Amino acid sequence: MGTGWDTATFYWDNPSFHTYVRVPKSTDINLVQSRLNGLLIEQAKSFPNIVWSAGVLSTGK
Amino acid sequence: MNSEKLLESLLGFFCPKELREEIEGDLLQRFRKDTDRYGIKRAKLKLLLNTIKFFRPGIILRNHLSFKRNSMISHYISLSFRSILRNKVFSLINITGLAVGLIAFFLIIQYVTFEMGFDRFHKDHEQLYRVVHQQVKNGEVTNSSAMSYIGIRKLIYDNFPGVHATGFSRTPIDLGITYIYKDKTIWNHGSLISADTAFFNVFPELLLKGNPSTALKSEKDIVSPKSSPQILLELTILFMNYSVMCRISRILNMPRSLSRYPVFSKIFPRRHT
Numbered sequence: 001m002g003t004g005w006d007t008a009t010f011y012w013d014n015p016s017f018h019t020y021v022r023v024p025k026s027t028d029i030n031l032v033q034s035r036l037n038g039l040l041i042e043q044a045k046s047f048p049n050i051v052w053s054a055g056v057l058s059t060g061k
Numbered sequence: 062m063n064s065e066k067l068l069e070s071l072l073g074f075f076c077p078k079e080l081r082e083e084i085e086g087d088l089l090q091r092f093r094k095d096t097d098r099y100g101i102k103r104a105k106l107k108l109l110l111n112t113i114k115f116f117r118p119g120i121i122l123r124n125h126l127s128f129k130r131n132s133m134i135s136h137y138i139s140l141s142f143r144s145i146l147r148n149k150v151f152s153l154i155n156i157t158g159l160a161v162g163l164i165a166f167f168l169i170i171q172y173v174t175f176e177m178g179f180d181r182f183h184k185d186h187e188q189l190y191r192v193v194h195q196q197v198k199n200g201e202v203t204n205s206s207a208m209s210y211i212g213i214r215k216l217i218y219d220n221f222p223g224v225h226a227t228g229f230s231r232t233p234i235d236l237g238i239t240y241i242y243k244d245k246t247i248w249n250h251g252s253l254i255s256a257d258t259a260f261f262n263v264f265p266e267l268l269l270k271g272n273p274s275t276a277l278k279s280e281k282d283i284v285s286p287k288s289s290p291q292i293l294l295e296l297t298i299l300f301m302n303y304s305v306m307c308r309i310s311r312i313l314n315m316p317r318s319l320s321r322y323p324v325f326s327k328i329f330p331r332r333h334t
Contacts, residue, residue: 011210011211011212011215012210012212013210014210015194015206015208015209015210016208017208017209017210017211017214017228017229018191018207018208018209018228018229019191019192019209019210019211019213019214019226019227019228020189020190020191020192020226020227020228020263020264021189021190021191021192021217021224021225021226021227021263022185022188022189022190022224022225022226022262022263022264023188023190023221023223023224024188024223024224025185025188027188027223027224029190032221032224035220035221036192036213036216036217036220036221039216039220040213040216043212043216047212
């Protein structure tokens with residue numbers, strides 16, 4: 001993982017980044033999506049700036 | 062091939078036998094006059110053009126060789142031509158409508174094909190996902206965006222071992238970026254994007270040369286095992302073709318606020334936002 005933005009304070013300030021992920025083969029993407037959404041809801045408790053409550057993984061298909 | 066044989070073989074393709082001799086005589090007479098006036102080379106060209114001028118329905122439809130007179134197809138064709146000639150305006154509207162419809166059809170096919178496959182050039186594209194955001198109120202999606210929080214990347218790395226994540230953003234305005242290598246201007250390009258150092262872990266195939274794990278660790282790196290303007294130029298050209306990102310050696314006119322991030326140039330030949 002890179003270090004360029006790890007110290008940035010605007011982690012949860014503004015949804016203005018394109019985020020792409022590469023998962024290993026045979027990964028259950030629904031499981032990843034569900035868990036990520038759970039984590040985002042937890043994160044929103046600490047960072048009220050998160051106004052959007054659900055992050056979903058899209059294949060762009 | 063001399064002119065007479067050329068003329069004979071050309072007319073033989075489409076001209077009915079009963080007309081051929083007369084047309085051929087006229088064309089040859091014209092050819093001889095043109096030879097005296099313009100010379101043989103230009104006369105031959107004019108002969109060819111004059112012959113092609115006879116390739117028209119008035120001549121072709123008198124031909125009995127292409128279709129049998131009583132065949133169904135020839136009947137339909139002659140009926141169609143008669144109908145077109147009888148109702149010129151109506152036929153023009155119909156044919157124009159058909160042409161417009163066909164053009165629209167092919168444009169839609171082109172658009173749908175692109176939308177369905179613009180990201181298929183990535184290696185193992187079925188493993189690649191974009192994190193998007195949806196605003197949910199009372200269980201219903203009220204808003205959605207392709208953008209997400211940069212913190213999601215760290216969240217993924219901390220909680221999903223084996224999953225690579227990268228984030229990047231694109232400047233919406235033209236910043237007037239100039240790429241210079243060894244005091245030589247390589248390329249001028251307006252906008253730029255900022256990306257993290259994990260970019261090539263997610264898109265390893267976009268790194269044409271170099272090691273994905275070590276690329277982009279330094280702000281003054283070029284993503285190439287060799288440091289030469291030629292390599293950089295090649296990379297730039299390839300990137301322009303394949304919509305990938307390029308590390309550059311030096312950046313001018315870059316805002317101070319962006320300068321602490323790794324910077325890439327990006328070309329979107331087929332933009333998708």
